[in-house]
Each structure stands twice: as C-alpha cells, then as structure tokens.
Amino acid sequence: MIVKTQFLIAILAIALLFPYGLVPAEELDDGDWRRGRIYYRTTCTDCHKAMTGEGVSPASRTIAEWRAYFDADRHDQSGQTSPSVSYYVSQEYRETIRDSNKVANKLIDLSDEALLEDVRAFLVHGASDSDNPTRCR
Numbered sequence: 001m002i003v004k005t006q007f008l009i010a011i012l013a014i015a016l017l018f019p020y021g022l023v024p025a026e027e028l029d030d031g032d033w034r035r036g037r038i039y040y041r042t043t044c045t046d047c048h049k050a051m052t053g054e055g056v057s058p059a060s061r062t063i064a065e066w067r068a069y070f071d072a073d074r075h076d077q078s079g080q081t082s083p084s085v086s087y088y089v090s091q092e093y094r095e096t097i098r099d100s101n102k103v104a105n106k107l108i109d110l111s112d113e114a115l116l117e118d119v120r121a122f123l124v125h126g127a128s129d130s131d132n133p134t135r136c137r
Contacts, residue, residue: 029067029121031114035107036122037134039115042103044088051081058126059133066123070116089115 045055098105126134
C-alpha cells in the first residue's frame with residue numbers, strides 16, 4: 001500500500017511539473033528567435049554600440065524583464081531616439097537603414113509584428129535566467 005501511494009504521488013508530481021519544467025522558455029514566446037538574433041545583432045547591437053559604446057546583452061535581463069520591456073513598448077526615455085521599441089522593427093525604420101544594413105533590406109517585407117516577435121523570442125531565449133544566456137558579440 002505504501003509503495004502504491006508513493007508511486008501515485010510520483011506520477012502526480014511528474015504530471016504537474018511537466019508543463020513547467022520540460023518546455024524550454026523560448027518556446028513560450030512566438031517568433032523565430034534565430035531570425036530575431038540576426039536582426040538584433042546587425043541592427044540593435046550595432047546601433048547601441050555606436051550610441052553608447054556597448055551593446056545590450058540579452059543576458060542583461062531576465063525573461064520576465066524582457067517580456068515586460070516589450071509589453072511596455074518603451075525604448076528610450078532620454079528623448080535622444082524613438083521612445084518606442086516597435087519603431088525599430090517597423091518597415092518604416094527598416095526603410096531608412098536598408099541601404100547600409102543588408103539584414104534590414106532582406107527583411108523589408110516582413111511584417112512589423114512578425115519581426116517584433118522574432119526579436120522578443122531571441123531576447124527571451126538568451127535572457128539571464130534562460131537555458132541559453134547570451135552575451136553580445
């Protein structure tokens with residue numbers, strides 16, 4: 001009887017923990033994190049390095065912090081650049097950099113929403129508390 005009870009408790013624990021422990025964090029966000037990585041590294045990182053001298057690493061924030069950042073859609077509060085995160089993945093912005101940025105030119109026809117989800121997926125994928133913390137190159 002004790003063995004049966006322990007077995008049932010173990011099965012119940014596995015059933016309850018399965019959705020949380022075995023699904024990689026990056027799969028919880030829509031988007032192609034690989035495409036997001038390419039865009040982020042060739043557009044966002046390059047711009048941040050030019051403006052501040054260093055890039056913003058995906059591992060500089062947790063998954064929850066990156067999600068809150070994208071949900072708030074607040075990029076720059078200093079007034080030096082656009083205050084909106086979504087602006088930097090928009091076709092409007094890609095149009096302004098397409099001559100000097102091959103990736104922006106290649107992704108020019110991708111919807112704003114799809115590219116935003118791709119970049120978000122990359123940053124969540126590489127967050128400090130993810131399975132794949134990623135630093136800028």
